[in-house]
Amino acid sequence: MELIKNLEWRYAVKKYSDELVSEDKIDQIIKAINLSASSCGIQPYRLFVITNPEVRKRLAEASFNVQIMDSSHLLVFAGFNEITNDYITDYIEMMEQQRSLEAGALNILKDTLIGYFSTQTPEQNAIWSSKQAYIGLGTALIAAAELKVDATPMEGFDPKLFDDVLGLSEKGLHASVIISLGYRDSANDFLSSMPKVRLPINEFSTKIT
Numbered sequence: 001m002e003l004i005k006n007l008e009w010r011y012a013v014k015k016y017s018d019e020l021v022s023e024d025k026i027d028q029i030i031k032a033i034n035l036s037a038s039s040c041g042i043q044p045y046r047l048f049v050i051t052n053p054e055v056r057k058r059l060a061e062a063s064f065n066v067q068i069m070d071s072s073h074l075l076v077f078a079g080f081n082e083i084t085n086d087y088i089t090d091y092i093e094m095m096e097q098q099r100s101l102e103a104g105a106l107n108i109l110k111d112t113l114i115g116y117f118s119t120q121t122p123e124q125n126a127i128w129s130s131k132q133a134y135i136g137l138g139t140a141l142i143a144a145a146e147l148k149v150d151a152t153p154m155e156g157f158d159p160k161l162f163d164d165v166l167g168l169s170e171k172g173l174h175a176s177v178i179i180s181l182g183y184r185d186s187a188n189d190f191l192s193s194m195p196k197v198r199l200p201i202n203e204f205s206t207k208i209t
């Protein structure tokens, strides 16, 4: 499988070159992320694709991750703060339209989701949304590797700062996880020539037959 070779090729880049990733490749990565699975299928996070240098400079403050500023693109995965009845209603309506169903055909699903999410605290819903965002992060890593675009997933950032700079709270969102995209500066990245470290497969996985 070509994918395995691409996953062996990728690593979490520490130092990027100045080369920019084409918008076509960025759009393919965004499309792949949008195709990610999510629990209940309601995509409870949004993606911000940031190139603006001023914005990135502010986001990079207080982080040891220079990749926030020094890479081609920065992607921010922002989870929902709550799962509202209105959001579920609109999403189910879109589902009915995209599947050419009659209006109301998915009312049982809608009521089930509204009932379930109303039993959860806002904190539980926010944590759940972030978990879904991480699935998107995984897709982004794989899609980037397929395109031979380098990437660094990052939790080393100040979520509060990101929320403030990007105005996420007003949008009912919070920064969950981020990823930089670009091209490795092999000569100046100490990790570029290091072997990948992983557990032996039989220690990592157990087949129960």
Ligand SMILES: Cc1cc2nc3c(=O)[nH]c(=O)nc-3n(C[C@H](O)[C@H](O)[C@H](O)COP(=O)(O)O)c2cc1C
Pocket (backbone or CB within 6 Å): 010, 011, 012, 013, 014, 065, 152, 153, 154, 155, 156, 157, 177, 196, 197
């Ligand atoms: C959710 C997540 C958060 C991470 N946060 C950071 C980070 O803040 N800074 C960083 O340089 N690398 C970060 N990494 C990269 C990991 O250190 C890296 O994936 C791990 O060491 C495995 O190495 P590899 O990805 O190069 O194969 C993160 C990875 C993941 C999946």
